[in-house]
Amino acid sequence: MDKNKDHGFPRTLLNQPDSARKGYFQSYTVAHPKLREANDALNDAIQEAIPGSLILVCGPAGAGKTTLRLRTEQRIATEMSKELEADPGRFAVVGIDAIPPDSGNFNWKEFYKSVLKKFDEPCINYKIKPSARKGTDRTYRRLVTNPLTAGTELREAAEEAIKHRRPAALLVDEAQHLAKMSSGRKLQDQLDSIKSLASSTEIPIVLIGTYELLALRNLSAQLSRRSVDVHFRRYRAEHSDELKAFKNVLWSFQNHLPLHEQPDLIGEWDYFYERSIGCIGVLKVWLTRALAKALKDGGKVLSRKHLVRSALSVSQCEKMLEEAIEGEALLDDSREDRARLRSSMGLEAQFTKSNGNGHVQSGENEQKLIGPRKRRRPGERNPKRDPIGNGQ
DSSP states (O other): OOGGGOOOSOGGGGGSOHHHHHHHHHHOOOOOHHHHHHHHHHHHHHHHOOTTOEEEEEOOTTSSHHHHHHHHHHHHHHHTHHHHHHOTTOOSOEEEEOOOOSSSSOOHHHHHHHHHHHTTOTTGGGOEEOOSSTTOOGGGOEETTSTTSOHHHHHHHHHHHHHHHOOSOEEEETGGGGGOOSSHHHHHHHHHHHHHHHHHHTSOEEEEEOGGGHHHHTTOHHHHHHEEEEEOOOOOTTSHHHHHHHHHHHHHHHHTSOOSSOOOOGGGHHHHHHTTTTOHHHHHHHHHHHHHHHHHTTSSOOOHHHHHHHSOOHHHHHHHHHHHHHHHHHHSOOHHHHHHHHHHTTOOSOOOOBOSSSOBOOOTTOOOOOOOOOOOOTTOOOOOOOOOTTOO
16 A cells, blocks of 8 residues: 555545544545455456355454445446446346344345345335136235245245346345354255255355354355355454555554544554454444544544544454454364365375465475375286395
8 A cells, every 4th residue: 555645535524514524434445455355356256156156255243344245246337337238127236134033043035025125126015926726816816025925935036036137146245144043954944045046046146244154154065066265354463464454454544534633543553453353344433433432522633532432342352353263264274174184085194285376385394195006917016126136
């Protein structure tokens, strides 16, 4: 990030109401490295997806996944602008939020209704399900949005809308709520429902959520085969390049807080890292709350008092960090994971070192793969050096 090119917020904001100043900072985003990395990976996954595949975007709470979803929607809409002009009935992409359940079980009826609403379906509350019996009077057909309507009928209506509108992808934010069920058997049902929707519509479905999403993926070998993982990481302090990027983002936020006196956030970067665990979304929400308190106190400066009162507690950060570390471990393949896999397959546990891109690296500790032994015909000698002399 070139700090010299960032001139901060428009100074005219200082003469505008507090709501305008707060709204400016809320809408301000930074195209930081982790966001660009996840955006590129998601873009490639959508473009390369086979019909009916699933894409899982996982990351810690507050990493900025909603910002990623909005940027993806904007990018797809821009790329498809000519196609949309030629076919006004088509949608570029559809993004919805998976609503958390009230009763402990995810509500698929509300999910399908959200899909229909996003497509601007006309007379959505008066859609009917044709009767399967010939000659049945129209008055016996049921409204698909009636509370008594079966979930399968709502699903069929949503599937038909997707097929008709032909979006490039369906993006489901907060998708970890799909795993909110009361038993393992029902969790498998959740998996079957999302697989069925992907297969029948033949478009990639992008599930965006926390690491809880991995519970769905790991339920089925079939889903693991058909799914692609996109890891939206937090910034880790033990990596110098990531820590430098975090500080650059913090500096950008510091420069765009619409206050009369610019605060020195960089001077206490470790405090901001501590209470955000390296998640830019958490940092942004924290600073937005602190800004609101500063504006309430006159909008001149952002004091330590405003920051402390707006920060997450230590216990909250500890819980978030624990879940983040566990999720990272599930998505990062270790040498132990590879050794266990090879052992289960009957292979030697030794393998070549890889640089992460599938290319072998040379090194002193590099070990060679053990290839299959050549089978000899019955009676054929095992090649070896014959003894020389009298063998004494």
